[in-house]
Amino acid sequence: MVGIVSYGFYLPKYRIKIEEIAHQWGKNPKEIKQSLLIEEKTVSSFDEDSLTMAYESSSMALSHFDDELSKIKIVFFGSETPVYAVNPTSTILAEFLGIEKNYLALDHQFACKAATGAMMSALGLIKSGFSDYALVCASDKATAKTHDALEYTAASGAVSLILGKKDVLLEVVDFTTYSSDTPDFWRREGIRFPSHGGRFTGKPSYFAHIIGASKKLLEKNKITVKDFNYGVFHMPNGKFPQEVAKILGFSLDQIKDGLVVSFLGNSYTASALMGLMAILDKAKAGDLIFFASYGSGAGSDVFIFKVTQEIEKKRQNFSMILKNKKYIDYSTYLKFMKII
Amino acid sequence: MISVIGFYQTKFGELWEKSLFDLVKETISSILKENQLSIEEIDAIFFGNMLSGVLENNLHSAAKIAEIIKKNIPIFRIESACASGGVAFYLAKQYLEANSNKTVLVIGAEKMTDFSPEEITQALAGAASGDEQEVGLTFPGAYALMSNFYLKEYGYSEENLAYVAVKNHFHGSLNKKAHFQKKITLNDVLKSTYVAYPIKVLDSSPISDGAAGLILTNDRDLIKKAKNQVKVLASEMATDSISLMERERIDEIKTTKIAAKKAFSSAKVDQKDIQVAEIHDCFTIAEILAMEDLGFWRKGEGGKRVKDQETMLGNGGKLIINSSGGLKAAGHPVGATGVKQIGEIYLQLTNQADNRQVKNAHYGLTHNVGGSGGTAVVTILAS
Numbered sequence: 001m002v003g004i005v006s007y008g009f010y011l012p013k014y015r016i017k018i019e020e021i022a023h024q025w026g027k028n029p030k031e032i033k034q035s036l037l038i039e040e041k042t043v044s045s046f047d048e049d050s051l052t053m054a055y056e057s058s059s060m061a062l063s064h065f066d067d068e069l070s071k072i073k074i075v076f077f078g079s080e081t082p083v084y085a086v087n088p089t090s091t092i093l094a095e096f097l098g099i100e101k102n103y104l105a106l107d108h109q110f111a112c113k114a115a116t117g118a119m120m121s122a123l124g125l126i127k128s129g130f131s132d133y134a135l136v137c138a139s140d141k142a143t144a145k146t147h148d149a150l151e152y153t154a155a156s157g158a159v160s161l162i163l164g165k166k167d168v169l170l171e172v173v174d175f176t177t178y179s180s181d182t183p184d185f186w187r188r189e190g191i192r193f194p195s196h197g198g199r200f201t202g203k204p205s206y207f208a209h210i211i212g213a214s215k216k217l218l219e220k221n222k223i224t225v226k227d228f229n230y231g232v233f234h235m236p237n238g239k240f241p242q243e244v245a246k247i248l249g250f251s252l253d254q255i256k257d258g259l260v261v262s263f264l265g266n267s268y269t270a271s272a273l274m275g276l277m278a279i280l281d282k283a284k285a286g287d288l289i290f291f292a293s294y295g296s297g298a299g300s301d302v303f304i305f306k307v308t309q310e311i312e313k314k315r316q317n318f319s320m321i322l323k324n325k326k327y328i329d330y331s332t333y334l335k336f337m338k339i340i
Numbered sequence: 341m342i343s344v345i346g347f348y349q350t351k352f353g354e355l356w357e358k359s360l361f362d363l364v365k366e367t368i369s370s371i372l373k374e375n376q377l378s379i380e381e382i383d384a385i386f387f388g389n390m391l392s393g394v395l396e397n398n399l400h401s402a403a404k405i406a407e408i409i410k411k412n413i414p415i416f417r418i419e420s421a422c423a424s425g426g427v428a429f430y431l432a433k434q435y436l437e438a439n440s441n442k443t444v445l446v447i448g449a450e451k452m453t454d455f456s457p458e459e460i461t462q463a464l465a466g467a468a469s470g471d472e473q474e475v476g477l478t479f480p481g482a483y484a485l486m487s488n489f490y491l492k493e494y495g496y497s498e499e500n501l502a503y504v505a506v507k508n509h510f511h512g513s514l515n516k517k518a519h520f521q522k523k524i525t526l527n528d529v530l531k532s533t534y535v536a537y538p539i540k541v542l543d544s545s546p547i548s549d550g551a552a553g554l555i556l557t558n559d560r561d562l563i564k565k566a567k568n569q570v571k572v573l574a575s576e577m578a579t580d581s582i583s584l585m586e587r588e589r590i591d592e593i594k595t596t597k598i599a600a601k602k603a604f605s606s607a608k609v610d611q612k613d614i615q616v617a618e619i620h621d622c623f624t625i626a627e628i629l630a631m632e633d634l635g636f637w638r639k640g641e642g643g644k645r646v647k648d649q650e651t652m653l654g655n656g657g658k659l660i661i662n663s664s665g666g667l668k669a670a671g672h673p674v675g676a677t678g679v680k681q682i683g684e685i686y687l688q689l690t691n692q693a694d695n696r697q698v699k700n701a702h703y704g705l706t707h708n709v710g711g712s713g714g715t716a717v718v719t720i721l722a723s
Contacts, residue, residue, distance in 0.1 A: 031533060198457065204356055 002123050003168035003305070005133065006314055008060025009277045010053045010158040011264065012044040015325045016333045018152055024330050025147050036152055037238025041265025043328060044141045044156035046336050050079045051089050053158035054139035055096050061160040062097065064314040067133065070100045072162070074122050074134035078108040078115030078269045080187075080194075081140050093137065104131075111185060112234055113295030114138070115159070115269045120175060120301060122163050133164040140268035143337060145193040153237055155265025159273035169310035170280075170289070174221055175303040178213035185296030201296065206236065209300040210244050210292045217302045225249040229287040232275040234294035235261035241275075250290070257282060263322070276305075281318045283307045342436045342558045344721065345566035346375035347683035352550035352671030353519040360392055360451035363551035365408050367447055371553045375566070381443055384435060385415040388428035388448035389675035393419070394463045395455055405447075421467035422622060424448065425678025426708030426717030429554065430575045436558045443559050448679030449551035460547050464674070467711040469583035480544060482584055482712040483623040484536035489590045490625060491538065496643035498538045502529035504624035505542050507652040508662050512669025514653070514696035519548045519671030543624040548671030552680040568690035570704075573607035575719040576600075582714040595716035596633035596707060603705075604635070607720040611635045614659060614720075615701040616688045618681035620709040621666040630707055631661070634718070653696060660698045663688060678708035682719055689723040 017040045022029035033039060044053060054077060062069075077090040090105035104125070108114040115138030122134035139158035144150035184205035187194040197205075210233060218224065225231070231250040233241035238261050245255045258275030267274060272293040279289060289305040334340045348371035350363050358366075364387070372379060385405060392398040402415035420427040425448030432446045452460055465478050472482070491497060506526055512518040524542060532542040556572070563569055578598035581587055588594065604610055611634070619634070621627035628642035636659065637645050645651075651661035664670040664684040667677055685704035687693040706719045 028533065195456070197454075199354060200356055200453075 001168050001171050002126055002165050003163065003172045004161050004170040005164040005166065005168055006061045006064040006162040007277065007280065007316065008057045008063070008160045009274065009316070009318065010056035010060070011321055012042050012048055012053070012156050013324050013326050014043040014045060014328050014336065015040045016043050016328055016330070020330050021152055032152055035239070037242070038153060038262050038265065040263055041153060041155040042157055042267065043333055043336050046338065048156070049083050049141050050081045050139040050158070051083045051092055053141070053156065054089070054093050054137040054160065057139065057158035057160040058093065058097055058135060058137055060316065061135070061162050065162050067166070069098060071132040072099050072135050073103045073131035074125055075099060075103055075105045076108055076118035076122055076134065076136045078118045078136070078138045079140050080109070080111060080114070080268045081142060082107055099135070110299060111295035111297050112268045112271055113293040113299055113301050115273065116293035116301035117177070119161065119163065120177065123172060126163060126165060132166070133162055136161045136163060138269035138273050140270055142266065142268045143193055146339065148193070150194065150196065153266045155267045157264065157267030157270045157274055159270045159277060167310050169308055169314050171306040171308055173304040173306050174217060175301065176213055176217045176220065177299060177301045178209050178216060179299035180209070182298035184298055201236070202240070205296065205298050206234070206240050206294050207244055207247070209298050210234070210294050211247060213300040213302040214248055214292055217304065221304060223304070225290070227288055228254060228290045230258060230279045230283065231255045231290045232258035232272055232279060233292045234272040235259070235275060236266050236271070238262045277318050280311065280315060283311060285309045285311060341563070342433055342556060342572045343563045343566070343569045344554050344556055344572060344682065344686050345563060345569045346371050346555035347553070347686045348374060349517050349552040349680055349683055350550050351517050352548045352673060354453045355549040356453065358549065360396065360398070360449055361404055361408060363449045363451065363549065364405060364447060367449065367551040367553040368409060368445065371445065371555060375555055377555065379409050379411055382413065382445055383442040384413055384444045386428040386432040386444060386446045387415060387417045388424035388446070388679060389417060389450060390419055390421055390424045390467070391450060391452065391463050391674065394466055395459065420715050421710035422620070422672070422674045423678055423708045423710030423715040423717055424675040425552070425680070426706070426719070427577060427678070427715065429678060429682055429719060430577045430717050432556050433572055433575045436556060441559045443555065443557040443562060446554045446556055446679055447551065448676035450673035450675040451549050452547045452673060453549050472583055472585070478536070479712065480536040480539050480623070483625055484539045485584060486590055486629065487538050487623070487625040490629070493591060494640040494643055498530060499526065500643035500647055501538065501543055501624040501628070502526050503646045503649060504621060504627045505529045505668055507649060508621060508666040508668040511653060511663050511696060512665025515665050515670055518665040518669050519546055520665070520669045539623055545622045545667035545672040548673045550671055550673035550676045552676045552683050554679055554682055554686070568692065570686050570689045570721045570723055573609065573720040573722050574603040575717065576602035576606065577715065577717045579715050580713060582711060584712060591629065592639065593629055593633050593709065593713035593716060595713055596630055596709065596718070599716045599718040600634045603718040603720050609703055609720060613703045614705045615703060616660050616663060616685060616698040617705040617707065618664060618684050619661050619666065619707045621662060621668050622672060622709070624668070626709065627661065627666070634705070634707060653698070663693065663696045663698055678706070678717060681706040681708055682721070685721050689721060
C-alpha cells in the first residue's frame with residue numbers, strides 16, 4: 001500500500017474581506033461575492049513567502065512522522081510563486097528541515113497542479129524502491145494585478161505531504177491525469193503578475209480537464225460518484241468546484257466540507273489540497289475521497305484516496321487553525337504582498 | 341434587379357476553437373453548398389472585417405481568402421469599423437450596378453474573444469477620434485455621453501434604455517445562432533454593473549466571434565433558379581465627423597438620417613411600408629436614437645415608445661425591430677454584424693425565420709453604424 005503517511009498545512013493569520021477590495025475599485029461587493037462565491041481570503045505577511053510557508057507546513061507534517069528523516073530521499077516543491085526564478089526552493093527547504101543530503105530535490109511547475117503532479121512522480125519512485133518516503137510541498141503566495149478579477153481570490157497557504165508505504169493514513173487507490181495545450185492562464189518570464197483568458201479559463205480549460213481526468217479514473221476503477229464519502233475539486237473560486245461536482249454527479253453534501261475557498265481564497269498549488277486537509281478533520285477509516293486538482297496550461301490530476309485507521313493517530317486540527325485570524329485593510333494588503 | 345439569393349451565418353459567440361479564417365471558410369463553403377453553387381460561379385468577394393489587422397497583424401486578408409477558395413478573382417477587404425459588413429454590402433451592390441450578369445459573395449467576419457478586454461477595448465477604440473482617444477474616451481464612454489444628454493433632454497431614466505435590452509434578449513432567445521439565448525428582465529438590466537454611467541453591462545452588446553455571408557447577384561437566370569430571393573431596393577451610405585465634439589448634435593446620428601433619407605427615396609417606399617428592421621443597437625441608446633433618426637419615431641419620443649414594447653414580437657406591432665436579437669443578444673462580431681443584419685431580413689422576407697418569423701413581412705430595412713456614427717449604411721429589401 002502506498003499513500004500519505006503524514007500531512008501538515010499552513011495558513012497565514014491575515015485575511016482581507018471581499019468588501020474591502022471591492023470598495024477600493026467602486027465595485028459592488030455583493031455582486032462579486034455572488035459571482036465568485038467567496039467572502040474573504042488569506043494574505044501572507046511581508047515576511048512570509050512560499051518557502052517560509054512550506055517550512056511551516058512541512059514542520060507540521062514531520063511532527064507526526066515517526067521514522068528517521070534520512071529515509072526521506074525525495075523532496076519535491078510545487079509552486080507558482082517560488083522564491084527564486086533560478087535556484088531550487090526544494091533544497092533550501094530540505095536544509096531548513098534537516099533532511100540529509102542524499103536526496104532527490106526538484107521544484108515542480110505546472111500552475112495550480114504542480115504539487116499533485118509531483119505526488120504522482122514521488123509515488124512511482126517509492127513503488128520502485130528508490131526511497132521509503134517523499135516530502136511533497138505545495139506552497140503559494142499567490143499574486144494578482146490590482147483591479148484584476150484574480151485580486152478577489154488569489155491567496156496564500158501551504159500543504160505538505162509525506163508519502164510512503166508504511167503506516168499510511170490515506171491509501172492512494174489509483175490516480176490518473178489529463179493534459180492538453182490550453183493556455184488559459186500564464187505568466188511570462190520577467191512579468192510580475194499572471195494573465196488569464198477570462199471566461200476561457202472555464203469550459204475549455206478547468207471543466208474540460210477535470211471532467212476528462214475524472215471520467216477516465218471512474219471508468220477505470222468501475223466506481224461511481226455515489227461510492228465516495230467526499231469529493232474535492234480545485235478551487236479557483238467557489239463556483240467552479242460546485243459546478244464541476246454537479247456535472248460529475250457529486251452532491252453538495254459530498255463536497256461541502258472541502259469547499260474552503262469561500263473563506264480562504266485560492267492558494268494556487270495548495271488550493272485543492274487545502275480542501276483535502278479540511279476533510280481529514282472528519283474522515284473516518286474506510287471513507288473514500290475523490291480528489292481532482294487543476295493546473296492551467298492545462299491539466300488535471302485525479303486521485304482516489306481511502307482513509308485508514310492511521311488517521312486517528314495523525315489527525316491534525318484544521319478547523320482550530322482557521323480561527324486564528326486577523327483582518328487587514330487594503331493598503332496593508334498591498335504592503336504585505338509587496339505591491340507597494 | 342440585384343437580389344440576395346442566399347445567406348449563411350455561423351453561430352455567434354465564444355468560438356474559441358475557431359480562427360477568423362476557419363469562420364470565413366465555414367461561411368463560404370456552407371453558403372455555396374446550401375445554394376448549390378460552385379466557387380467557379382462567384383465573380384468577386386467583398387469581405388467586411390475590422391480588427392484582424394490590429395489584433396492579429398493579418399492585413400492582406402483578400403489573398404488569404406484566395407488561398408482558401410483556390411481562385412484568383414477580385415477580393416476586397418472593407419474596413420469601416422462596426423459598419424464594415426454594411427459597407428461591404430453597399431460596395432458589392434455598386435459593383436453589380438457597374439457589371440451585368442455577375443454574382444458576388446459578401447462575407448463579414450470577426451474574431452474577438454481570444455483577446456483580453458483591454459486589447460479589444462483599445463482595438464475598438466481605434467475607430468474613434470484620435471483626439472478623443474487621447475483623453476480616454478472609449479465607445480461605452482461615447483455612447484454614455486449620448487445617453488446622458490438624451491435622458492436629461494427628454495426627461496427619461498435608465499429604465500427607458502433597459503427596455504431595448506429586454507426586447508432584444510427575448511428575440512435572441514428565439515434564435516439558435518445568437519450569442520445569448522437567454523431572456524432577461526428589466527430588473528436584470530437595471531441591477532447589472534455600470535460600464536460607463538448610465539450604460540450598464542446589460543445595456544451593451546457583447547464581444548463575439550462569428551461570420552456571416554450573403555450571395556448577391558444580378559444574373560437573371562440565377563435569380564430565377566434561386567429557391568429564395570429578395571430584391572435589394574436600396575443601399576445607401578453616409579459619413580460624418582469621427583469626433584463627437586465636431587457633431588452638430590449629440591442626440592442624433594446625422595449619417596443615419598442622410599443614409600435613410602436617400603435609401604427611402606431610391607427604394608420608393610416610406611417608413612410605414614417596413615414591417616421588420618435590424619437596427620444597430622451596440623448600446624441600448626443607439627437603438628432609440630436610430631429609431632428616431634430613421635424616421636420611425638419622432639425625435640425625443642423614442643424613450644416612451646420603447647417602453648410600450650410595440651416593436652417586440654408577439655405584441656401586435658406593425659414594425660418588429662431586431663428579430664435576430666440585434667447586436668445586444670445575437671452578438672456583435674463587428675465585421676459580421678452588417679452582413680448578418682441583411683441576412684436576418686432575407687430570412688424574414690423569405691419566411692425562413694422559424695419561431696421568430698414576422699408575419700406578412702414584405703419590406704425590411706437594415707441599419708449598420710460604424711463607430712459612434714461616423715459611418716452609417718441603410719439598406720432596404722423587398723420580397
